[in-house]
Amino acid sequence: MKTLVALMAVACLASQEVKLEGKYRIEFEKKYQQQTYQITFQGDVYTKRWPDAVTSKGKIKYEKYTAILRKDMEEDPVEIDLRDVGKDTIHFSTRSKRDQSKVVNRGLLIRVK
Structure with missing residues (x-):
């Protein structure tokens, strides 16, 4: 019985995927x-x-703790920390398309009301 309750709890938590929504500056x-x-x-598109x-326009790829924005392979990917989603300010960084360890720039996404 305990195993069944634990499995149901894990299934409920796993199905709640964090997605970016709204307008930001x-x-x-x-x-x-x-x-x-x-x-x-909006969903998987920005x-x-x-x-x-x-x-x-471009697509959003969701990973465990980050969302990656990329229009095409020629553009540097923007990484957004999903742990900040739900707040009015979200941190992001843009990485080099050739060397993912190099940060091209950083900044904030500020919610527009």
């Missing part, structure tokens, strides 16, 4: 000096919108 750390933009998450109205 990207703010890079000062040392990176990059243009800010808005990003909208949309970037720059101030000059240019948009681009």
